[in-house]
Amino acid sequence: MSVDAASRPVGVDIQESEQNRAVIEAIEATNADATVNHMPGMVRVTAPGRLVVSREAVEERLGREWETHEFQLAIISYFGHIKEWDDDEIVIAWDH
Amino acid sequence: MTLTPDKPKAKARKLSMKERYSALTRDLDWDPSYVPADEMFPYTTFEGIKIHDWSKWEDPFRLTVDAYTKYQAEKDRRLYAVLDGFAQSQGHLSLTDASYLNAMKLFLQGVSPLEYQAHRNFAYLSRHLNGPGPRFASLCQSLDEIRHAQTEIHTLSNYNKYYSGFHSYLHMHDRVWYLSVPKSFFDDALSAGPFEFLIAIGFSFEYLLTNLLFVPFMSGASFNGDLPTMTFGFSAQSDESRHMTLGLEAIKFLLEQDPDNVPIVQHWIDKWFWRGYRVTALVAQMLDYMLPRKVMSWKEAFELYFEQQMLGGLFQDLAYYGIKPPRDVGKAIQEKEHLSHQAYWILYQFSHAAAFTTSVPSDETLDWLEEQYPDTFPTYRALWDKEKKNVANGGRHFVRGLPQLCQVCQIPMGFTEADSPFTICQRSVVFEGERYNFCSDGCQNIFEHEPVKFRQAWLPVHQIYQGNCGGADLGDVMQWYGMQPGDGGEYLGSPDHQNWLRWHAQADHSELGED
Numbered sequence: 045m046s047v048d049a050a051s052r053p054v055g056v057d058i059q060e061s062e063q064n065r066a067v068i069e070a071i072e073a074t075n076a077d078a079t080v081n082h083m084p085g086m087v088r089v090t091a092p093g094r095l096v097v098s099r100e101a102v103e104e105r106l107g108r109e110w111e112t113h114e115f116q117l118a119i120i121s122y123f124g125h126i127k128e129w130d131d132d133e134i135v136i137a138w139d140h
Numbered sequence: 141m142t143l144t145p146d147k148p149k150a151k152a153r154k155l156s157m158k159e160r161y162s163a164l165t166r167d168l169d170w171d172p173s174y175v176p177a178d179e180m181f182p183y184t185t186f187e188g189i190k191i192h193d194w195s196k197w198e199d200p201f202r203l204t205v206d207a208y209t210k211y212q213a214e215k216d217r218r219l220y221a222v223l224d225g226f227a228q229s230q231g232h233l234s235l236t237d238a239s240y241l242n243a244m245k246l247f248l249q250g251v252s253p254l255e256y257q258a259h260r261n262f263a264y265l266s267r268h269l270n271g272p273g274p275r276f277a278s279l280c281q282s283l284d285e286i287r288h289a290q291t292e293i294h295t296l297s298n299y300n301k302y303y304s305g306f307h308s309y310l311h312m313h314d315r316v317w318y319l320s321v322p323k324s325f326f327d328d329a330l331s332a333g334p335f336e337f338l339i340a341i342g343f344s345f346e347y348l349l350t351n352l353l354f355v356p357f358m359s360g361a362s363f364n365g366d367l368p369t370m371t372f373g374f375s376a377q378s379d380e381s382r383h384m385t386l387g388l389e390a391i392k393f394l395l396e397q398d399p400d401n402v403p404i405v406q407h408w409i410d411k412w413f414w415r416g417y418r419v420t421a422l423v424a425q426m427l428d429y430m431l432p433r434k435v436m437s438w439k440e441a442f443e444l445y446f447e448q449q450m451l452g453g454l455f456q457d458l459a460y461y462g463i464k465p466p467r468d469v470g471k472a473i474q475e476k477e478h479l480s481h482q483a484y485w486i487l488y489q490f491s492h493a494a495a496f497t498t499s500v501p502s503d504e505t506l507d508w509l510e511e512q513y514p515d516t517f518p519t520y521r522a523l524w525d526k527e528k529k530n531v532a533n534g535g536r537h538f539v540r541g542l543p544q545l546c547q548v549c550q551i552p553m554g555f556t557e558a559d560s561p562f563t564i565c566q567r568s569v570v571f572e573g574e575r576y577n578f579c580s581d582g583c584q585n586i587f588e589h590e591p592v593k594f595r596q597a598w599l600p601v602h603q604i605y606q607g608n609c610g611g612a613d614l615g616d617v618m619q620w621y622g623m624q625p626g627d628g629g630e631y632l633g634s635p636d637h638q639n640w641l642r643w644h645a646q647a648d649h650s651e652l653g654e655d
Binding site for chain 1 (some may be wrong): 362457460
């Protein structure tokens with residue numbers, strides 16, 4: 045069974061904390077298809093094919109400047125491939 | 141003349157992440173002119189891997205040294221705040237039970253020393269890979285790994301003040317029978333070439349299996365009141381996502397560089413999946429048996445983190461390059477309802493020679509296991525019912541002999557056939573007149589590919605029989621292992637158990653009144 049890259053789930057595990065709540069909310073708002081699961085100490089966000097973390101959406105909720113490097117303090121693990129990580133967004137998706 | 145500096149006309153534009161990465165990482169590279177490149181990088185050809193263009197290596201994190209140090213320092217600050225708070229508030233008393241710490245003893249003895257070895261080998265890669273991109277990513281990982289070793293040791297050292305089994309983990313790591321499982325796994329990778337190491341540790345361990353290895357430990361800590369371990373775990377895992385990326389980039393890079401690399405990489409995936417999977421047997425029994433408060437079963441973790449994410453996600457991606465799922469993955473799937481039960485049964489019977497304790501699972505745990513494994517657990521439950529009778533009659537079971545070990549994974553030969561799960565699996569190969577034994581087809585295949593390497597394995601049981609481990613009886617060997625009375629054996633009645641009861645009985649509840 046082969047499922048194409050656009051629909052195979054990708055996901056990210058994020059440490060559950062006060063600061064990261066804004067990040068998680070931003071991911072939910074940016075990715076309409078995202079599913080959020082709470083696990084001990086962490087939150088797992090998955091989406092079919094593609095997951096985007098947008099700086100603008102995080103800053104809006106955090107109420108301060110946020111550089112995408114800061115996501116390194118939040119992330120525990122992910123599955124998929126980091127396709128893009130620049131000043132404005134982080135994109136996780138499969139290549140093929 | 142004026143001393144006032146010229147005012148900048150406009151605020152200097154900040155470099156974008158891409159530009160900074162390019163300036164600070166790629167632009168600092170140079171082509172050697174005093175020596176030929178193959179003399180400067182002598183180790184990247186002998187494995188048969190062909191690289192045509194090192195600049196094609198991608199680093200999606202675009203990490204630069206300034207960003208790296210800034211965020212790593214912040215991670216450490218957050219961790220040490222938690223460690224201090226936990227120690228100052230006698231946090232260890234709020235664990236679910238002292239027996240929970242058996243999982244952490246295993247972690248400190250078995251895993252933390254591997255972090256240090258990873259630090260060493262990534263330092264080597266940061267010197268010896270030809271491309272500046274992978275060299276810098278390896279340098280960061282090397283620093284991460286020593287941070288992990290240090291923070292783990294630091295975190296768990298607090299428990300060493302109150303509990304047994306934490307004291308001589310480094311000494312034990314090099315000598316003790318069950319620790320030879322993770323140690324020999326990592327030594328195998330360290331003694332391979334740089335590309336095999338990248339696939340072994342960077343890809344198979346860090347990407348394929350890391351979630352199975354670390355997330356259960358950390359969620360287990362979270363559920364069992366172990367705040368510091370959860371914090372160091374998540375702190376380490378945040379680096380881990382960078383390591384996963386390095387592993388995934390490594391494999392894609394090798395596969396894209398030359399079609400001749402594909403069969404070599406496929407063999408390494410087959411080998412290192414099985415090597416890593418065998419080490420996770422220790423995690424499987426930890427999840428199902430050692431955690432007083434359960435998080436998820438091994439079967440559930442395996443299905444989520446491996447079957448769904450890796451087989452359902454990653455390997456479909458790699459199929460594009462002609463890569464197939466690991467050869468023995470079917471066996472691992474067949475075993476998922478047996479692995480933890482068989483592994484804990486082994487540890488239960490040999491814990492008198494270990495630096496952790498074991499006990500018959502509580503009725504609550506047995507019921508939970510039966511819910512999780514309705515098809516297979518009733519058979520294992522019958523074993524525990526029998527053992528409960530032994531215990532009631534004063535005959536708690538410890539094996540007095542020494543087990544035969546698998547030549548490759550070094551686990552005692554207690555695993556069963558995949559298609560006949562109650563028949564012990566035993567394979568053997570004669571190589572240059574000597575017979576070697578294996579626990580599985582996976583381990584046998586690995587041996588047959590590199591018999592000259594694996595016949596040198598330092599097998600703890602053989603070493604004891606050869607007289608290299610302190611003496612001929614159990615006491616001699618325990619002393620040579622660096623173990624102290626109370627480190628191992630049965631949990632009920634152990635010093636940890638007795639102390640735990642004493643500390644909790646001593647709590648002053650007088651403010652609640654007599655009734």
